[in-house]
Amino acid sequence: MPLSADRKKQYRSLGHNLNPIVTIAGKGLSENVIAELNRALDDHELIKVKLMVADRDLRKQVVKEMCKEARAEIVQEIGKVALIFREAKQPNPKLSNIR
Template identity: 35%
Template sequence: MTITEKQKRWLKAQAHHLKPVVLVGQRGLTEGVFSEIDHALNDHELIKVRINAGDREERATAINLIQERSQAVLVARIGNVAIVYRANEKKSAPLVVPHF
């Protein structure tokens, strides 16, 4: 899935008021964390993930792994919080991303 920079800015604005849904702690990315991320993306499509463990490079690696495993798009990364998006057409009221 590819989205444009304008769509990313729009999604970032939509995520501004959201609280982090998934928290990654000292144990890192476990199967349970990936399961929660997948479940949250199915339910919400646009989520924030807070990564509290490791230094900057470890957090970047974790975010890349989250993208690969969940097949989601990284909208933005602000400090230790990542905003990720994955469309779910099966949802009763899917998030409609405008086409710029």
């Protein structure tokens, strides 16, 4: 289910103060990176990901692939940082960035 414009705006404002939790190097997405991404999304729901990829087109492709693999939605992408969201099945209010 795509996020509405109002929900994206709300998540962008929440994400402004977040620090990147996952860093993806130029090698792309490995099983370990996907596992860490899924763990972070399960815990926090809204996370920032830093992409250490120099080429803009390749970076956009990695973000799309990352969201597809993690079943997440892109909220915002600025430079080498992406803000992504996936609703947790059993959210923990102490860990979640949106609750």
